[in-house]
Amino acid sequence: xxxxxxxxxxxxxxxxxxxxxxxxxxxxxxxxxxxxxxxxxxxxxxxxxxxxxxxxxxxxxxxxxxxxxxxxxxxxxxxxxxxxxxxxxxxxxxxxxxxxxxxxxxxxxxxxxxxxxxxxxxxxxxxxxxxxxxxxxxxxxxxxxxxxxxxxxxxxxxxxxxxxxxxxxxxxxxxxxxxxxxxxxxxxxxxxxxxxxxxxxxxxxxxxxxxxxxxxxxxxxxxxxxxxxxxxxxxxxxxxxxxxxxxxxxxxxxxx
Amino acid sequence: xxxxxxxxxxxxxxxxxxxxxxxxxxxxxxxxxxxxxxxxxxxxxxxxxxxxxxxxxxxxxxxxxxxxxxxxxxxxxxxxxxxxxxxxxxxxxxxxxxxxxxxxxxxxxxxxxxxxxxxxxxxxxxxxxxxxxxxxxxxxxxxxxxxxxxxxxxxxxxxxxxxxxxxxxxxxxxxxxxxxxxxxxxxxxxxxxxxxxxxxxxxxxxxxxxxxxxxxxxxxxxxxxxxxxxxxxxxxxxxxxxxxxxxxxxxxxxxxxxxxxxxxxxxxxxxxxxxxxxxxxxxxxxxxxxxxxxxxxxxxxxxxxxxxxxxxxxxxxxxxxxxxxxxxxxxxxxxxxxxxxxxxxxxxxxxxxxxxxxxxxxxxxxxxxxxxxxxxxxxxxxxxxxxxxxxx
Numbered sequence: 001x002x003x004x005x006x007x008x009x010x011x012x013x014x015x016x017x018x019x020x021x022x023x024x025x026x027x028x029x030x031x032x033x034x035x036x037x038x039x040x041x042x043x044x045x046x047x048x049x050x051x052x053x054x055x056x057x058x059x060x061x062x063x064x065x066x067x068x069x070x071x072x073x074x075x076x077x078x079x080x081x082x083x084x085x086x087x088x089x090x091x092x093x094x095x096x097x098x099x100x101x102x103x104x105x106x107x108x109x110x111x112x113x114x115x116x117x118x119x120x121x122x123x124x125x126x127x128x129x130x131x132x133x134x135x136x137x138x139x140x141x142x143x144x145x146x147x148x149x150x151x152x153x154x155x156x157x158x159x160x161x162x163x164x165x166x167x168x169x170x171x172x173x174x175x176x177x178x179x180x181x182x183x184x185x186x187x188x189x190x191x192x193x194x195x196x197x198x199x200x201x202x203x204x205x206x207x208x209x210x211x212x213x214x215x216x217x218x219x220x221x222x223x224x225x226x227x228x229x230x231x232x233x234x235x236x237x238x239x240x241x242x243x244x245x246x247x248x249x250x251x252x253x254x255x256x
Numbered sequence: 257x258x259x260x261x262x263x264x265x266x267x268x269x270x271x272x273x274x275x276x277x278x279x280x281x282x283x284x285x286x287x288x289x290x291x292x293x294x295x296x297x298x299x300x301x302x303x304x305x306x307x308x309x310x311x312x313x314x315x316x317x318x319x320x321x322x323x324x325x326x327x328x329x330x331x332x333x334x335x336x337x338x339x340x341x342x343x344x345x346x347x348x349x350x351x352x353x354x355x356x357x358x359x360x361x362x363x364x365x366x367x368x369x370x371x372x373x374x375x376x377x378x379x380x381x382x383x384x385x386x387x388x389x390x391x392x393x394x395x396x397x398x399x400x401x402x403x404x405x406x407x408x409x410x411x412x413x414x415x416x417x418x419x420x421x422x423x424x425x426x427x428x429x430x431x432x433x434x435x436x437x438x439x440x441x442x443x444x445x446x447x448x449x450x451x452x453x454x455x456x457x458x459x460x461x462x463x464x465x466x467x468x469x470x471x472x473x474x475x476x477x478x479x480x481x482x483x484x485x486x487x488x489x490x491x492x493x494x495x496x497x498x499x500x501x502x503x504x505x506x507x508x509x510x511x512x513x514x515x516x517x518x519x520x521x522x523x524x525x526x527x528x529x530x531x532x533x534x535x536x537x538x539x540x541x542x543x544x545x546x547x548x549x550x551x552x553x554x555x556x557x558x559x560x561x562x563x564x565x566x567x568x569x570x571x572x573x574x575x576x577x578x579x580x581x582x583x584x585x586x587x588x589x590x591x592x593x594x595x596x597x598x599x600x601x602x603x604x605x606x607x608x609x610x611x612x613x614x615x616x617x618x619x620x621x622x623x624x625x626x627x628x629x630x631x632x633x634x635x636x637x638x639x640x641x642x643x644x645x646x647x648x
Contacts (some may be wrong), residue, residue, distance in 0.1 A: 012609060072445055074382035075375040076369075094371045095364020098382050100303035102445040106589075109300040110364065112293030200448050210381050213441040213460055217384065217434060223432040227430045228331050232422060235333035 003183060004129050005063075006138065007158060010188040010195065011168050012145035013056040015049050022140035023047045026125060043111045047137060050196055055188070057195035058146065058248045060137070061086060061107045061122035062175060064185035066205035069099040069108060083183075084151065084183040085124035093119055104179055104201050113140035124183065151183060158187055180205035182197040273608050280605025282562050283598040287361055295598040301591045306599055309581030311358030311606060313439055314574050315351055316389070317463070322348020322396060322469030323432035325424075329427040335499075339491055340404060342623045344475050348605065349396040350613055352389065354606050361602055383440045388435035393427040403621045437464040443580055449588030452522045453536050454580045458512060465509045466573055469543075472502045473569035480563045496556040499565065503550035506543055506569070513540070535575065535583045542572030 017036055024031035029044050039050045040059075047060040063086045070078040070086065077092040080101065088108075095117060100108045111117035125135040133139075134148035141147070149157070155173065162169045174192050175182035178201050186192070193199035287295035296303050321344040326332050329341045335371035360366040372386035395610060398417055405414040440463030447455055456462070476495050517523050526533050546565035555561045586593060595603075 007280075040300075056433050068445060072382060073377055074380045074386055075371040076377040077375075092368075092371060092375050093365065094368035096362075096382060097303040097364065098380075098442070100300065101449075101585075104448055106301060110292070110303065112292075112299065113291055115289065115291045117291065198448055202447070205448070207379065208444050209444040209447070209457065210441055211379060213444055214379070214381060214384060214436070220433055221430055224433060225426060228327070228426045228429055232331045232333075232426070235331070239333065 001216065003082075003151040004124070004141040004148065005084055005154050005183045006060075006124065006135060006146060006148050007154040007160075007185045007187070008058045008146050009161065009185065010055060010057055010145070012082075012143045013049070013058065014143055014145075015051060015056040016142060017049050018142060019047055019058065019137035019146055020045065020049060022136040023122070027120075041109050043109055043113070043120050046109075047221060048119060052195055055195065057188070057197065059105075059107075060125065060185075061155040062105050063122075063124055064179055064205070065182065066180035066207060068102045068179065068206045070103060071205075071207035071210065072098045072102045076100065081126065082125075083129060084119075085126045085129060086183075087123045087126050088119060088121060090118045095119075102206070104198060108150065108233060142194060149187075150199060154185055158185055177203040179203070261644075267335055269615060273612060276601075276605050276608040278367065279601045280608075283601035283605070284361075286598050287602065290366060295602075296595065297593060297596040297599070299591065302585070304581060304585075305593060306578070306582070306595045306603055307358055307362040309578050310574070311603055312355055312362070313577040313581055315355040316439060317467040317470050317573060317577065318570070319348040319351025319355070319472050320467040321433065321475040322351075322471070323392075323428050324398070324468055324471045325475060326399060326425045327429045330422060337428070339495055339624070340475055340479060340494055343478055343618070344471070345396065345480060346403070346614065346617055346621075346623055347474060349393075349400040350610055350617075352393040352396055354394065354610050356389070358603070373430055379443070381438050385435050385438045386444070388431045388438065392428060392431040392435065393616045395424050395431065398424050399428065403617075403623060406622050407620070413488045416636065429645060432467075433464065437461065439463050440580075446585070446588070449585055450470055450580070451525075451584035451587060452520065453517070453525050453532055456516050456520060459580075460518050462509065462512060462516075462576075465505060465512065466576060469502060469505050470497050470508060470570055470573040472505070472631045473546075473566040473573070474560055476502075476566035478614070480559060480566070482614075482624070485615065486618060486624070490559055492557070492559055492562075495559075495562055499550045499556050502565075502569065503547050506547035506550070510540070510543055510547065526592040528599050532579075532583055532587070535579050539572055539575040539579055542568050542575055546572070550614040 020036060021031050023029075023046055024035070024044070029035075031044075031187045034201075035044050038045065039048050041048055047058060050059055050139060063080075063084055065080070067078060067080050067086045070076075070080050073093075073097060074093045075094060077089050078086055079089065080086050095110075097108075097110060097119070099119060100106070100110060106120045108121045110119055125133075126138075128135060129148065135146075138146045138148040147154070147157075155176065158173045161170065162173075168189055170188055170191055172192075174186040174188070174197065175184055180203070186197075188195055191199070283295065292298060296307075325337060325341045325344040329337050356369075360369060362568060363369060373390065379382050398420065401417050402414055404571050405411075405417065435458035440459035440461070440634055443450055443455065443459055444457065475498060477488060480497055482488060514523075517526075521617045546568040549561065549565050555565070582593060
């Protein structure tokens with residue numbers, strides 16, 4: 001299946017927040033000036049424009065190829081769909097919030113004000129994308145700063161823009177390799193860290209470290225069981241021998 | 257006379273307990289009727305606070321004496337430690353029960369706490385921890401059962417539980433090894449957020465070794481307390497033996513810690529003038545000082561000094577866990593976190609409940625088996641209390 005992706009080009013973005021409004025409408029979330037002025041992801045805002053002087057950056061779920069949230073969730077409440085979007089199955093979630101701690105982009109947010117809260121995050125309009133339509137934010141964007149398409153095609157498009165206007169871009173497609181690659185790609189005129197995006201992320205998926213630790217589990221179980229049984233046998237064998245030789249130990253019946 | 261003198265002290269602690277429970281009950285109401293947002297200072301940038309950092313991470317570690325001593329006596333057959341196995345297992349069982357209780361406060365939807373048992377994700381460290389804690393709490397219930405069965409005098413049940421004891425203890429040691437270290441593995445996923453003084457691939461090993469250290473320290477701590485409270489003879493010779501092992505383990509822990517910092521080139525961060533380096537210093541001092549003291553034989557022979565050392569190790573351990581879960585995560589998350597009063601109130605109420613139930617259990621169950629006659633003798637003459645505690 002051809003993977004769908006979103007390309008956000010910061011140099012084309014004018015900060016009109018049409019994407020925010022479209023996203024709020026899609027999720028039935030309240031949207032007004034107060035919500036708009038808060039440039040942080042929250043339970044009311046699954047995408048946001050962040051302003052850096054004359055420049056803008058978009059925050060939304062990056063839809064990683066090897067998502068950290070999918071790997072850490074103890075109940076499998078996150079799924080990476082073959083189409084690209086990472087979706088959240090709220091019926092499974094018990095609210096441990098490990099996904100929020102672990103996400104390298106700090107994307108999942110929580111309904112802190114509710115007594116039975118859910119995690120919330122962008123799902124790349126999975127229902128629309130599955131039907132071959134663009135995401136709501138792409139559809140609403142008046143300048144073409146956000147577009148939906150097939151991932152490889154979008155990479156080519158990004159490369160084309162960079163070769164045609166090399167002075168306008170920072171020379172890097174963000175999301176090509178970060179933490180194993182993402183389904184949201186970003187272009188910008190300045191280094192991404194100047195737009196509040198983490199610069200210290202490795203190219204390998206973060207889950208490699210925890211997978212490595214977990215791979216010891218079968219060994220610990222196997223070796224532990226053999227070792228401890230062995231120690232038990234030896235330490236108690238001594239006692240049995242001592243008893244058989246008429247030592248001072250309490251006489252224990254020989255079992256074998 | 258002595259009775260009169262002791263009375264106010266007792267009522268004082270009872271008053272404190274009642275007060276903590278009352279405030280805790282109100283905090284519980286706030287938590288469950290107004291949600292996590294009203295009851296905590298947590299937010300989207302800082303989703304885990306002291307309910308995870310202290311109640312869960314420290315709670316599980318502080319209960320590690322259970323598997324350590326069960327293995328020492330039942331597997332390694334070092335029978336002289338038998339008298340302190342039961343208090344250690346009681347602590348462990350109580351500790352794990354309270355950890356699960358605390359977790360119910362922290363989970364957004366506590367009624368789904370069983371989900372990891374049926375909705376599997378074997379790639380998740382949290383999944384593994386969930387399974388291990390569930391299974392180990394079950395094992396602890398069986399290890400604890402003889403104390404209840406002896407009390408009610410059900411011998412058939414007692415015989416049955418005892419026949420399964422060795423496989424249970426072995427399973428307990430394996431499960432503990434797995435999840436004590438996995439609590440550290442939880443943080444392997446945040447290399448970009450956790451401060452380099454604490455982020456290391458060795459986190460699981462450090463968590464495991466420090467858990468054994470604090471398990472031993474807790475055994476000393478509660479032996480001293482229950483000796484005082486019940487007017488019971490303190491097993492000083494045994495505790496001295498434990499504390500020698502503790503000193504060696506602390507040395508191993510600190511050596512690992514500093515070799516790792518040096519290898520990662522993080523040693524220079526210690527000298528920075530930042531909150532992180534101060535709290536790192538506190539954490540290390542609280543482990544280093546008791547280690548140096550416990551290597552001296554005359555310190556190990558004195559009940560008071562042993563007790564002081566165990567308290568330092570406990571606080572050093574707590575500082576490390578809170579540094580990993582709170583101090584070390586603040587800068588990387590770009591926020592400051594201080595627990596709200598409700599978070600503290602619930603934590604204190606859980607700790608107080610732990611103390612109270614432990615006290616209650618030692619009073620009504622055969623926890624300190626052979627020493628029972630002693631306690632009755634001493635209880636008649638409480639003025640004789642200090643001498644058996646000090647001397648050996």
